Amino acid sequence: MDIFINTLNKEVISIVISGDFTIGETDLFDSVVLPIFDRDENNIILDMANLVSIDSFGIAKLFSSSNMAKLKGKNLYIMNIRKDIEELFNTLKLLRYYTIIEPTELKNRFGIKKIIK
Numbered sequence: 037m038d039i040f041i042n043t044l045n046k047e048v049i050s051i052v053i054s055g056d057f058t059i060g061e062t063d064l065f066d067s068v069v070l071p072i073f074d075r076d077e078n079n080i081i082l083d084m085a086n087l088v089s090i091d092s093f094g095i096a097k098l099f100s101s102s103n104m105a106k107l108k109g110k111n112l113y114i115m116n117i118r119k120d121i122e123e124l125f126n127t128l129k130l131l132r133y134y135t136i137i138e139p140t141e142l143k144n145r146f147g148i149k150k151i152i153k
Contacts, residue, residue: 037061039068044148049077050115054086057094065097073101073108079146080105081137085116095130102133113137 037055044050051069055061072080082098090098105112114134117125125131142148 037064039064041068041072043077044081044142045146047077048079048081048142048146048148049075050081050083052083052086054088056088057090057097059091059093062093062097065094069101070104073104073110078109079111079113081113081115081142083115084118084121087118087121090121090124095125095128099130099133111135115139115142 037053037057040052040054042050042052049072051072057065082101102112104110112134113136115137116139117136122131122136125134137145
């Protein structure tokens with residue numbers, strides 16, 4: 037798994053997750069993503085366009101990130117979720133904990149025209 041962090045503007049930060057999010061990647065996720073919740077940006081976008089697969093440990097980390105966002109007063113969005121992963125989240129009734137945002141909504145909500153990966 038690869039994780040790329042992009043500051044999109046003073047309000048928004050993007051976390052691009054690529055590859056397989058499995059048990060072996062949870063420490064990497066914690067070390068890169070958890071410090072973001074202490075930053076000034078109040079809107080965090082999880083870009084999952086290149087997420088290939090996710091296991092129960094990856095799902096647990098995303099769920100804990102949702103809880104962390106709420107505790108820290110942040111908004112956590114999921115963008116570019118693949119259909120198969122969205123169906124998995126739907127089956128597990130996890131979508132209610134996230135706001136799905138389309139790339140076209142970035143401009144309307146946050147004035148962002150393009151995400152650099």
